[in-house]
Amino acid sequence: MISQRVTGGPVIRTALPEEAEIIAELHLRARSTYYPDGVPESDFDWTEAWRGSIERPDGHVLCAVAQGRIIGIASFRTPEGGPAETVKLFQFHVDPDRWRSGVGTALHTACVEEWRADGRRTAVLDVHTDNRRAQAFYGRQGWVPDPENPPAEDDHHLFLRYSVPRE
Structure with a gap:
């Protein structure tokens, strides 16, 4: 997807490798809101991780841009070992x-x-159990608990599924 404008909304386009640091900063700002004590300390390099996601030939990273600033990001691809019609x-x-x-x-x-457009029929995701805002958002978009992947008792994630509507 090169560029798209939703009426009155941001431009949605494919992210560029040189935007990885900006995307990593947005990612960490957003994640910090649902960890009660802040994002856990880590030596993980989110900038490199995002650059890798952007450059993956089998992946997609979209960004929402308004007034020249990235204000939203989405990363998706076929899951490891998953069927081709699932993202x-x-x-x-x-x-x-x-x-x-x-x-x-x-x-x-x-x-x-x-x-x-890519012929996907199903989308899946996992969301942190403490991220109630995201869970509510996904519910409004039509995501439901994944019956094939119930959370383990000691897991901190809920697994959701979305049926991609046909045109």
Whole structure:
């Protein structure tokens, strides 16, 4: 997807490798909102991880841009060992300053359009159990608990499934 504008919303486009640091910063800002004590300390290099995701030939990273600034990101690809008609949404973040402004909905709509164009029938994701805001957002978009992947008792993630609508 090169560029798309949802009426009155941000431009949704493919992320560029040189935007990895900006995307990593947005990712960490968004994640920090649902960890009660902040994002756990780590030596993990999120900038390199995002650059790798952007450059993956089998993956897609979309970003929502408004006034020249990245305000939302989505990363997806076929899950390891998964069927070709399934896509996994690995990361989906909107800048906390832009929550409830329609950015997430516009970005989700762009993801669904790409999944449909790619012949995907099902999307899956996991969401942190403490991230109630994201769970509510996904529910409004039509995601439901994944009956094939119930959470383990000691897991901190809920697994959701989405049926990609046909045109």
